[in-house]
Amino acid sequence: MRFYFRTRYEQDLRLFKDNGQKFWYGLLVIVLLLAPWLLPEYFISQLVFIWIYSVVGLGLMLLVGYTGQISMGHAAFLAMGAYTEAYLQSKGWPFVLSLASAAVVSGLTGVVVGLPALRVRGMYLAIATLAFGFIVEEAVTRADGITGGNTGMTLGSLEIFGLTIDSEQRFYYVSLAVLTLCILGVMNLMRSPTGRAFVAIRDSEISAQSMGINLARYKTIAFALSAALAGVAGALYAHKLRFLSPEQFSFLQSIELLIMIVIGGLGSIHGAIFGAAFWILAQQFIVTAKDWLPAAIGQQTGLQPTVFGIFLVAFVLFEPLGLYGRWLKIRTYLEIFPFYRKGMFKRQKSYIKSERLK
């Protein structure tokens, strides 16, 4: 464990705490920039999926992990972004504008969906957002003039400032750049008053409002930003698949997104990215495993949801902080080797209700 010797308040406002962090993140960026030249195309394609899911994950993390509002309809925001992008591209809008529009359309929808959050919470909010998810799925199917309905919609190849993004490699850089900007945005938000207001609402609404936080305003902002990020991810998703149809944005997708961030670790930016990486890699692993598993297990329908369900239960039971929590432990173990002790991350219960000793 490292102790930071701080001499100025400004040091706590920096994005990177010290040169060590700068070095490691710098190295990570270099590796990621070189990856498309070193890896086969299939892996690059999987990495692109990880970046896209990380963007949605970030959005959902902002809402669920930081503001404490639940959404079971996030696939709908993904759909809003994807179809907006596809439609505007077919009308010849440049990518930068159509991407921004996808974010805005999705964000404004988020404001509307956020309205019930001002009145209901918990289970009831989950149901309200769930209903919204179904409405959008249905609307996309019916509005076949714009979305192609069940026959689907195909996208032309992407062009940015005259450069055609026709290879997996090029699209990799586009999505990595978008993800980096989104991460920076969320980091900025979380070190400023808006982010603190989100956390305040999550932990105690009653004292948040007594501190002068306008609950309605900040819940709406959280919904809007979360939806906007999902919209951005949707736009990238549309270009990645080049084909959109309503069943890609089903209720199951929303649930999967939620499971993804819980496994990644609620309440951390790392968690959103770890969750996305886990999600994509595990899916690939299951597909591969199907071949060498005995047919009785491997060919069963519903193998993937079952495995993910088991993972979710295991994480909730044994590692509530998710992959990020596990990562913290491994890092600490390495940093202070050989002084790591098993109970180091056990919560010190210095204040518990004495009747609830367990």
Place this chain on the structure above:
Amino acid sequence: MSAPLLQAQNLSVQFGGLRAVSDVSFEIWPHEVFSLIGPNGAGKTTIFNLISNLYKPAAGRVIFQGETISHLAPYEIARLGIARTFQNIELFEHATVLQNLLVGRHCQRHSSWWQDLLFTPRVHRTELQFRRHAEEVIEFLDLQHYRDSMVVGLPYGVRKVVELGRALAMQPKLLLLDEPSSGLNVEETEEMGFWIDDIKNDLGITVIMVEHDMGLVSRVSDRVLALNQGEVLALGTAAEVQAHPGVIEAYLGGVDDE
């Protein structure tokens, strides 16, 4: 003394058939410590919730600095400079002590969410100001040791102080303390008494507190209001109120009860 800082005029509130507070009026003068006492269920915390507008009064109104505030939303009350603590501590548990104090500065922010998203130089500047201010509170309450600890890992006594600190970080004009000494040991209670003195004398903040510990009440309060079953029993200095026959009866039971 010029005008009262806060006036409660004929406040009443009902929960179903229960009149929790009926026809209570009092005035708070600047730079005083005003205590509300009374047996359990007397309506003390309800009066706090009426001032910070978590409840709407059924009748009567609250006037702060000459203006009626009973129609405002709770977050608008905070912006006027009324801070409060809670009987069952309401901190942001999964945040550090410092972050909790910084939330207290929320009313002083000037940036909107998109400026925060970009972390513009202006946001940077106010963040530094906020931090400087939060550090003053940390120093005032001797919280240096806990600055970066998560609240969830802190013992009860420290949480109580952090909650006081968070209210002070708002630089309020009026501070409502709901049972500041509950759950504290004798030493901690004594320390709380010193802080309340300092808050009044050094920071010039007016304090209203609900308190059961009569030792603390008589040591720090300028005036005391005794309530029973939502009605005012007595108002005066601590000694006067304690000697009041109605108060003795409310606490100890009347002679006829036997």
